[in-house]
Amino acid sequence: xxxxxxxxxxxxMMHGLWVTIHLSAVGxxxxxxxxxxxxxxxxxxxxxxxxxxxxYIEVLRNIPLIVKLxxxxxxxxxxxxxxxxxxxxxxxxxxxAELVVAGLRAVPAGQTEAAYSLAHGRRQTxxxxxxxxxxxxxxxxxxxxxxxxxxxxxxxMLISVVELTGVTRQIENDTFRGFEAATSVxxxxxxxxxxxxxxxxxxxxxxxxxxxxx
Amino acid sequence: MVNAVEFDNVYKNYGNVxxxxxxxxxxxxxxxxxxxxxxxxxKSTLVRCVNALEPFASxxxxxxxRSLMRRELPLPELRKQVGMVFQQFNLYPHLTVRDNITLxxxxxxxxxxxxxxANASKLLEQVGLxxxxxxxxAQLSGGQRQRVAIARTLAMSPDVILFDEPTSALDxxxxxxxxxxxxxxxxxxxxxxVVTHEMGFARRVADRVVFMDEGRIVEIGPPEEFFSNxxxxxxxxxxxxxxxx
Amino acid sequence: MSDxxxxxxxxxxxxxxxxxxxxxxxxxxxxxxxxLNWIVVWDSAPYLLRAxxxxxALAIAxxxxxxxxxxxxxxxxxxxxxxxxxxxxxxxxxxxxxxELMLMFWIFFALPLVFGGAxxxxxxxxxxxxxxxxxxxxxVVRAGLQSVPRGQKEAAMSTGLSASQAFxxxxxxxxxxxxxxxxxxxxxxxxxxxxLVYVLGIVEFFRAIVNINSVxxxxxxxxxxxxxxxxxxxxALSLLIRRxxxxxxxxx
Numbered sequence: 001x002x003x004x005x006x007x008x009x010x011x012x013m014m015h016g017l018w019v020t021i022h023l024s025a026v027g028x029x030x031x032x033x034x035x036x037x038x039x040x041x042x043x044x045x046x047x048x049x050x051x052x053x054x055x056y057i058e059v060l061r062n063i064p065l066i067v068k069l070x071x072x073x074x075x076x077x078x079x080x081x082x083x084x085x086x087x088x089x090x091x092x093x094x095x096x097a098e099l100v101v102a103g104l105r106a107v108p109a110g111q112t113e114a115a116y117s118l119a120h121g122r123r124q125t126x127x128x129x130x131x132x133x134x135x136x137x138x139x140x141x142x143x144x145x146x147x148x149x150x151x152x153x154x155x156x157m158l159i160s161v162v163e164l165t166g167v168t169r170q171i172e173n174d175t176f177r178g179f180e181a182a183t184s185v186x187x188x189x190x191x192x193x194x195x196x197x198x199x200x201x202x203x204x205x206x207x208x209x210x211x212x213x214x
Numbered sequence: 215m216v217n218a219v220e221f222d223n224v225y226k227n228y229g230n231v232x233x234x235x236x237x238x239x240x241x242x243x244x245x246x247x248x249x250x251x252x253x254x255x256x257k258s259t260l261v262r263c264v265n266a267l268e269p270f271a272s273x274x275x276x277x278x279x280r281s282l283m284r285r286e287l288p289l290p291e292l293r294k295q296v297g298m299v300f301q302q303f304n305l306y307p308h309l310t311v312r313d314n315i316t317l318x319x320x321x322x323x324x325x326x327x328x329x330x331x332a333n334a335s336k337l338l339e340q341v342g343l344x345x346x347x348x349x350x351x352a353q354l355s356g357g358q359r360q361r362v363a364i365a366r367t368l369a370m371s372p373d374v375i376l377f378d379e380p381t382s383a384l385d386x387x388x389x390x391x392x393x394x395x396x397x398x399x400x401x402x403x404x405x406x407x408v409v410t411h412e413m414g415f416a417r418r419v420a421d422r423v424v425f426m427d428e429g430r431i432v433e434i435g436p437p438e439e440f441f442s443n444x445x446x447x448x449x450x451x452x453x454x455x456x457x458x459x
Numbered sequence: 460m461s462d463x464x465x466x467x468x469x470x471x472x473x474x475x476x477x478x479x480x481x482x483x484x485x486x487x488x489x490x491x492x493x494x495l496n497w498i499v500v501w502d503s504a505p506y507l508l509r510a511x512x513x514x515x516a517l518a519i520a521x522x523x524x525x526x527x528x529x530x531x532x533x534x535x536x537x538x539x540x541x542x543x544x545x546x547x548x549x550x551x552x553x554x555x556x557x558x559e560l561m562l563m564f565w566i567f568f569a570l571p572l573v574f575g576g577a578x579x580x581x582x583x584x585x586x587x588x589x590x591x592x593x594x595x596x597x598x599v600v601r602a603g604l605q606s607v608p609r610g611q612k613e614a615a616m617s618t619g620l621s622a623s624q625a626f627x628x629x630x631x632x633x634x635x636x637x638x639x640x641x642x643x644x645x646x647x648x649x650x651x652x653x654x655l656v657y658v659l660g661i662v663e664f665f666r667a668i669v670n671i672n673s674v675x676x677x678x679x680x681x682x683x684x685x686x687x688x689x690x691x692x693x694x695a696l697s698l699l700i701r702r703x704x705x706x707x708x709x710x711x
Contacts, residue, residue, distance in 0.1 A: 047473040048480070055481070062693035063686045064651040066665060071682040074672070114304035114363075117265050118318040118370060119293035128317060132308045147556065154558035158658065165560050178568035186561050193556045 016167035030089030039100025060094035084156040103134035143200040224273035235429040248416040251426035297367035312347035337365040357388030496677040510667030525592025533600035554594035584656035603634030
């Protein structure tokens with residue numbers, strides 16, 4: 001095994017890491033915004049809106065990411081990067097929406113009763129009382145979802161976006177040192193995941209200290 | 215002089231069970247009414263109808279003369295004038311004490327933050343919690359939380375405050391601090407409807423005591439009469455059990 | 460008279476209207492997409508169905524083999540010494556934190572080194588999926604084992620059963636019932652992941668779709684058909700879960 005190859009390709013790997021980080025960041029942000037919006041709609045007074053939320057979650061969750069990605073890139077014709085952003089965000093938003101729905105349901109009824117008896121309307125109660133508590137409750141499973149976004153970013157290599165996994169394939173094609181490449185890149189992914197998990201755990205702990213979560 | 219709250223033959227169901235069976239009751243301005251009775255008698259439901267947390271099936275409730283059944287008073291307006299204190303406090307755990315108190319004045323009444331904060335500090339002093347502005351509910355004892363809840367209700371300057379078993383979730387040694395605050399409010403002329411088992415409070419602070427059993431008002435009268443000379447058999451039994459232990 | 464009964468009626472009626480609306484929306488969608496080249500899909504149906512069978516075969520093989528691995532992994536984690544438990548946890552966490560595609564590449568590159576020669580892509584794919592299944596199922600089994608009341612283990616051991624007898628005859632059977640919803644959830648997840656072995660060149664359902672597309676260039680109907688097939692398979696399975704446990708939320 002020749003590990004020095006990895007050193008030779010360090011620039012390519014750095015570049016790939018940068019693309020992965022930035023894909024993941026967009027994916028995380030986009031899916032969170034979408035997921036919270038859709039999940040929030042589950043509290044709507046209109047029955048049909050609520051059922052739309054269910055449909056959104058079911059449809060997007062049961063279709064693999066790669067199918068959505070290829071459809072958006074090849075059939076709908078977005079550019080590689082935009083197809084990647086949209087597919088990553090859409091895909092994870094369904095899972096996050098489901099989390100948010102569960103988190104909202106877990107906020108005690110007394111909270112909304114208190115808000116209503118203080119003359120807050122539905123919208124104010126949702127934004128100031130229910131949603132913050134739901135989000136705070138949902139941080140641990142949300143962490144898993146963010147890790148999933150990072151893992152999913154590797155799939156976009158299949159539409160020729162050169163992120164970390166794409167670099168692995170490149171190195172293998174050039175040098176036939178696939179094993180060394182794959183091992184090193186896996187380690188980089190693990191490090192990336194570890195950073196995100198630690199950051200979320202810190203967030204969780206500081207929320208716990210303020211007593212935000214019961 | 216129009217009455218603060220008037221119940222006019224109110225009926226309410228939960229599914230197939232009739233929880234309120236023909237309630238007639240008037241609460242005058244500045245009156246303190248204590249509602250007591252065995253569990254399941256409908257006492258909580260009674261007060262929760264006043265601020266429309268519970269709908270009622272027939273009859274009417276009038277708030278300062280305006281009918282709730284005929285929607286003469288829009289819900290947001292009603293709730294600005296009626297406050298409620300809950301058995302489980304229901305403070306917002308993600309907000310500081312100060313934000314708990316000022317959220318409604320700022321967002322519902324549109325009060326400026328500085329004014330709301332100053333008001334909050336005054337209210338905290340009034341309930342004996344001066345300086346607690348930046349703490350979180352999780353850091354407070356039960357009695358302290360309930361007093362913050364009372365301050366939060368007072369911040370909206372309601373005309374009537376409803377209390378739904380405000381001390382039932384408290385450890386015994388903290389009950390007095392909350393009852394003290396409530397007694398102070400009564401002395402200052404607040405109209406109050408209090409569901410409670412604290413008979414000492416009823417005896418000393420109530421203008422009238424209402425005894426409910428199985429959805430009906432069975433006995434009603436000034437505390438002296440109620441405690442020394444109850445007319446109804448069930449009321450007698452209830453008092454006997456509560457007072458003699 | 461009663462408020463509660465009216466609410467149930469209203470909801471039933473709204474649900475019926477919703478379903479009707481969905482049907483109409485679907486019909487409209489079909490009409491809007493009628494001009495696409497659906498003949499391609501129809502003509503390649505036999506090929507696609509065979510490939511779908513391959514996907515399912517892969518998924519089931521991975522689940523069964525993975526389960527065989529997962530049970531000892533979970534047992535080590537819950538009942539093993541601290542050393543064993545950490546090792547098991549480390550292995551599971553490693554697999555769960557690695558991108559699935561990366562794992563497939565890694566297995567594909569590593570196997571020749573282990574077996575000293577070329578390895579068929581089917582083996583690479585199966586092993587990779589099996590490892591994935593093993594890691595995720597280990598968590599399912601672990602949760603199931605931990606849901607068995609602690610007293611059961613002590614009772615079993617104190618009546619003279621050996622550790623493995625206690626495990627297989629007392630603890631595992633009780634864990635199984637709680638594990639069913641999560642287990643089916645994992646089947647769904649592994650089935651969806653088979654679409655990724657595309658990268659190794661294995662002709663499972665997704666690769667079949669891509670292959671046809673590279674010949675016929677009918678990307679819209681093909682990918683829509685792919686989406687529909689995956690959706691139907693996974694949704695049907697998820698309905699099965701709901702029959703067991705209405706409140707179960709799947710996070711895969």
